[in-house]
Amino acid sequence: MDNYSFLGAANTAFFEEIYxxxxxxxxxxxxxxxxxxxxYDFANEAYTEDELQALLPDSFKKEFKVINLIDAYRQRGHLxxxxxxxxxxxxxxxKLELSQFDLSDADLDIIFQAGTQCGIGAVSLKDIISHLKKVYCQSIGVEYMYIRDPKERxxxxxxxxxxxxxxNFTPDQKNKY
Incomplete structure (x- = not known):
């Protein structure tokens, strides 16, 4: 049974009075x-977008931009x-250009932890893009992000x-398939 089911039957007028x-x-x-x-008051404090952006370091923001780039390759690389x-x-x-993700050529040599999202560890953006192009944009296209089951995806x-x-097929496997 839900540990918080008692809240559904709570007397909201009582809570309001105490508040x-x-x-x-x-x-x-x-x-x-x-x-x-x-x-409750702390959670309800409203921050403007500019205030929130000022709290985050640029390196942190760029990590998420690289993650968005990785996701874009997964969604559209087959095209x-x-x-x-x-x-x-x-x-x-x-397109899958850096400028669409608010990244630039100056970021290509920066090491990003986001590389762990595609199994290559913390590497430069240049290496991440090279890996993504090799996986998603060569002669075998893969489109799988539409699959709803996270385990299958x-x-x-x-x-x-x-x-x-x-x-890496052996000659026998190539003949078989």
């Missing part, structure tokens, strides 16, 4: 209620594969990252 009393004179209520309402030897693929938008992700989506 109003807390707002008028915080010392007049029990210390446990005072702590509860202090946490940029080289599967037709006769002609080039059509030009797709949005992670299995496919881990499988294709094992060998950079470059199968």
């Amino acid at each position: 109003q009393q807390y707002l008028k004179e915080p010392d007049s209520i029990d210390s446990s209620w005072r702590s509860f309402f202090q946490g 940029f594969t080289n599967t037709n030897p006769v002609r080039q693929r059509r030009d797709y938008n949005p 992670n299995w496919i992700k881990n499988y294709i990252h094992q060998n950079d989506n470059q199968p």
